[in-house]
Amino acid sequence: MSSDQSPARPVGRGAKVRAAVHAAALAELVDVGYAALTVESVAQRAGVHKTTVYRRWKDRESLLTDALAEHMAADIPVPDTGAIGGDLRALARSLVQAFTSPTGQAVLAAMFTGAAHLPEIAAARRHVFGDRLARAEPVVLRAVERGELPAGTDAAELLRTLAAPIYLRLLMTGDPVDESVADRAAHVALAAARAGALSAPAGP
Amino acid sequence: MSSDQSPARPVGRGAKVRAAVHAAALAELVDVGYAALTVESVAQRAGVHKTTVYRRWKDRESLLTDALAEHMAADIPVPDTGAIGGDLRALARSLVQAFTSPTGQAVLAAMFTGAAHLPEIAAARRHVFGDRLARAEPVVLRAVERGELPAGTDAAELLRTLAAPIYLRLLMTGDPVDESVADRAAHVALAAARAGALSAPAGP
Numbered sequence: 001m002s003s004d005q006s007p008a009r010p011v012g013r014g015a016k017v018r019a020a021v022h023a024a025a026l027a028e029l030v031d032v033g034y035a036a037l038t039v040e041s042v043a044q045r046a047g048v049h050k051t052t053v054y055r056r057w058k059d060r061e062s063l064l065t066d067a068l069a070e071h072m073a074a075d076i077p078v079p080d081t082g083a084i085g086g087d088l089r090a091l092a093r094s095l096v097q098a099f100t101s102p103t104g105q106a107v108l109a110a111m112f113t114g115a116a117h118l119p120e121i122a123a124a125r126r127h128v129f130g131d132r133l134a135r136a137e138p139v140v141l142r143a144v145e146r147g148e149l150p151a152g153t154d155a156a157e158l159l160r161t162l163a164a165p166i167y168l169r170l171l172m173t174g175d176p177v178d179e180s181v182a183d184r185a186a187h188v189a190l191a192a193a194r195a196g197a198l199s200a201p202a203g204p
Numbered sequence: 205m206s207s208d209q210s211p212a213r214p215v216g217r218g219a220k221v222r223a224a225v226h227a228a229a230l231a232e233l234v235d236v237g238y239a240a241l242t243v244e245s246v247a248q249r250a251g252v253h254k255t256t257v258y259r260r261w262k263d264r265e266s267l268l269t270d271a272l273a274e275h276m277a278a279d280i281p282v283p284d285t286g287a288i289g290g291d292l293r294a295l296a297r298s299l300v301q302a303f304t305s306p307t308g309q310a311v312l313a314a315m316f317t318g319a320a321h322l323p324e325i326a327a328a329r330r331h332v333f334g335d336r337l338a339r340a341e342p343v344v345l346r347a348v349e350r351g352e353l354p355a356g357t358d359a360a361e362l363l364r365t366l367a368a369p370i371y372l373r374l375l376m377t378g379d380p381v382d383e384s385v386a387d388r389a390a391h392v393a394l395a396a397a398r399a400g401a402l403s404a405p406a407g408p
Contacts, residue, residue, distance in 0.1 A: 035321075116316060116320045125377075126376075129376050160369060160372060164371070167371070167376055171376070172371055173329075173334065174329075184401070187401040190401075191396045191398075191401040192396050196395075197392045198392065
């Protein structure tokens with residue numbers, strides 16, 4: 001906080017300003033939405049001067065895409081309950097929680113309406129989705145080792161199957177998402193994997 | 205055809221102009237995209253005067269949202285192969301085909317980027333998704349009658365499960381969709397339904 005203003009700690013200051021401006025940008029996104037957000041209002045909220053923002057981001061769009069990408073890249077905790085059913089439910093519930101919070105809703109709206117036309121946002125969407133999936137793959141690999149799932153189960157495909165009905169509701173139908181949607185998604189993905197519907201294709 | 209131009213049948217002309225302008229709007233969408241499309245270029249392509257377009261649609265946005273909603277509402281054929289596996293594969297393949305055609309790609313880009321901020325588009329997305337689902341429900345009901353699926357299988361939920369991985373790729377990850385994606389989606393939905401993961405919740 002006040003140490004930010006101390007000239008004795010120049011090293012941490014850049015990262016600290018960056019984090020404060022990101023947080024302020026997300027908070028503004030929640031309050032006023034993508035279209036109405038200005039660099040001035042973000043700077044004021046972060047307690048920095050406008051020129052401090054412009055020194056780091058060339059314009060409103062690059063500030064926003066940066067804040068959105070960073071938010072989307074934040075870790076989803078990878079559960080290890082000892083059983084694949086519990087792990088998949090925990091993962092699906094984390095995803096639901098991430099997108100039903102006020103910040104999650106504002107981020108989703110910005111990424112799929114306000115900023116949807118920006119190539120950086122499309123790239124962030126794809127990249128981050130891939131990253132999140134890869135981090136959760138141990139959940140599936142451990143289940144295969146424990147004999148809960150068939151050998152050869154495609155971990156990435158199982159995790160896409162888990163996430164798909166949640167994103168369908170968020171992006172397409174607008175139906176509410178809650179824990180029962182998460183638990184159903186886990187049940188579906190598990191049943192499909194056990195039946196061998198999510199095995200990797202045979203090698204060449 | 206030519207009898208439509210007869211002054212003795214004024215009734216059909218409005219519908220014909222409407223269809224021609226819709227078709228021209230979609231073709232322009234494919235060629236130049238949402239942002240660059242003008243009422244002038246659509247009118248010229250449809251072979252009608254600009255004022256004819258403005259008589260029916262108040263502006264560019266209402267013309268485009270109307271054309272998009274009409275396109276999305278077009279029937280997807282409801283298959284009846286005699287077995288649930290074949291029916292689900294046919295449905296999923298229709299969906300993949302609808303969105304991998306040049307028009308389908310342009311419509312998707314317009315609905316999720318260019319026009320994503322318009323409330324009419326969000327409503328069209330939700331409404332049309334619901335309509336398409338409802339039309340395909342007989343596929344599931346017939347399978348329950350034939351004893352291929354458990355009694356109490358939730359038809360709408362099964363169809364959402366079928367569509368979800370296809371939309372996830374189209375909207376989120378940008379991974380290619382093809383017949384193998386469609387067939388996998390059918391396999392997953394069927395395995396989940398057979399395992400009872402897609403049963404309707406017990407009544408109150």
